Amino acid sequence: MKIYNTLTNSLEEFKPISDDLVKIYVCGPTVYNYIHIGNTRPIVVFDTLARFLMHKGYKLKFVQNFTDIDDKIIKKANEMNISIEEVTKKYINAFIEDTNNLNLIKDVIRPKVTENLSEIIEMIQKLIDNGYAYKKENDILFSIDKFKNYGKLSNQKLDELNKGVRIDLTDKENEKDFVLWKGKKENEPYYDSPFSKGRPGWHIECSAMINRYLGENIDIHAGGQDLIFPHHENEIAQSVCSTNEKSFFVKYWMHNAYITLNNEKMSKSTGNFLLLHDVLKEFSGEVVRYFILTSHYRKAQNFSKEELIIAKKTVFNIKKQIAKFNNETENNSSLVEEVIKDFETEFNKALEDDLNTPKALASISKAIKSGNKLLSENEKINLRPLGQRLVYYIENVLGVKLDKEIEMNNNEILNILLEVRQKLRDEKNYNLSDYIRDRLKEIDIDINDKK
Structure with missing residues (x-):
């Protein structure tokens, strides 16, 4: 089996670290809203990858996280005038409910960031001890200049990243340095740590959860192409440097291309998005899943209702x-x-x-x-x-489950029958309309014509 490795920009023969076990991590959602169709693509694509690996005889350890503390979640909680816990619980439940329609494999480990704070703090402390992180006021920052391979995944050179960087000793050592721990701010949640009261940065969360649930080195790390830089680049830096650069961290990096809407990248921030939650009101999860699989995962895919209708018929x-x-x-x-x-x-x-x-x-x-x-x-x-x-x-x-789609089409057949019956009633053809009503009643479908 060959897969395209983003790290080497080439197709490579897949050879797992262990003979019979494949360890996979896929970046999960930040739970402040329903997931959109663009978020749905990596969920379906890498679930299919997992299924195929199991079909080939491998055992899997599959992890996909929930980011349940983040600026966007805090903003949502303030807008809704509810607690952060209420926001995250609502949208984690919505994620589970919506994705249940996609027929995902069941044995997926789904950790939350807030359940792994001690592991996050421990990893940050290792980075400080190893000389890769430093403190500025109440924040802890990673120094990209200390990691010689920074930029390798995204194919960017460190000296080019540093061009035009203004060194200001009162601020970051390098403007590209990223936050590992954010000191607390007014009206924001915070947690205790040896560094300060605060909360973790986004990138360190995935590194710590991978280390806890899968170990220092894993076979496949996957996600959307928008995560290559800076998120996955920063994950490499954190994970490798917390082990004194003795680990390779990830053997194969896989990234899916965007799903576009109106030929533009789907994004909640720009308002150009369509929620899976809403799509499922009209189309079954099987149809959505089939539609996503009609395009190669590394090619952009344009979403349209017309394409879903074709997928449904197919x-x-x-x-x-x-x-x-x-x-x-x-x-x-x-x-x-x-x-x-x-x-x-x-x-x-x-x-x-x-x-x-x-x-x-x-x-x-x-x-x-x-x-x-x-x-x-x-x-x-x-x-x-x-x-x-x-x-x-x-x-x-x-x-792609087939039975449920047939059920959905049966419902459509029923709707067509009801439309035909109403037309017969409008034309005062009551004998035939009553015949349809009586036959439907025989299969426990009771029609009430009373206003």
Whole structure:
């Protein structure tokens, strides 16, 4: 299997640190609002990666955090006139509720920053002791000049970052130095530490949680491309320097491209975003997940309602086509086994090629077409084994549940029936409209025509 490593800017053969265990960390949401469709992409993409690795026989240790203390959360709490804990609880619950519709793997460790303050403080102290961090008033800052490899992930050179930097001994030693610990400010929450009363900086949080739950070195660290600099760059600096540069920290860095809305980057700060919470009111999680998988994760993907409608129809058609293969005949054929073998080879090869989900989806379409061709030539041929393998790969590897989407389409069929019935009533064709009402009642759907 090959994956694109942002650190080396190249496709690399995937070789985990341990033979049978893969350790993955994906940056999670800052819980001050519902997640938008752009936030949803890395959740789906790297859940699919995890599923495929499990399909290949690996055991996983998968961590995705919640940032539950941050400037944006504080601002939200002030706007809503409630506590920070109430804000974070509301949006963590909303995250769980919304993403449950996406059929994510269950064994994900989801730590909160506020549950890991002692680990964060301990890591900051190590950075101070190792000479990489310094105190300015009540803040603790990381000195990027002390870490020779700073900028390697984002392909920026330290001397170029320092160009035009004005040294002011009353402030930072370098304007690019970043905060590890923020001294308390008025009307803001704070925690006790050996440095000062305050709260952690954003970057140190992920480093400390990775160290606690996964160890000094991990296989894959993933997230959106907007996190490459400065967040992931700073994570490398903190994690490596807290161990005297003896660790490599992350073996493979993976980053997904943006989902755009109206061909512009989705962002809460600019107001150009669409919440997953709202999209799910109209489309099922299976459709959203399928839509995200139709583009390669490293390519930008433009969101539109029209594309979701196409995805919805496609998922429904896949289910309908596979249902045709569920015949009772015992007329087995080696031709079916050949279709299954070709499909599995193409599907696995696609995902082994840097998680190429569009190619994997194309292999499904090809297998269905081949199955239909065999069925047209011999209506008694047993295609159930093909249908079963397709369902396994679609549901267990790609994570797209098929049953729920059929339920949603059944609801739409019901709505169409009700619309037709109302038209009949408007035309005073009461015999036929009553017939529809009575037949629906037979399956426990009771229509009340009273105003």
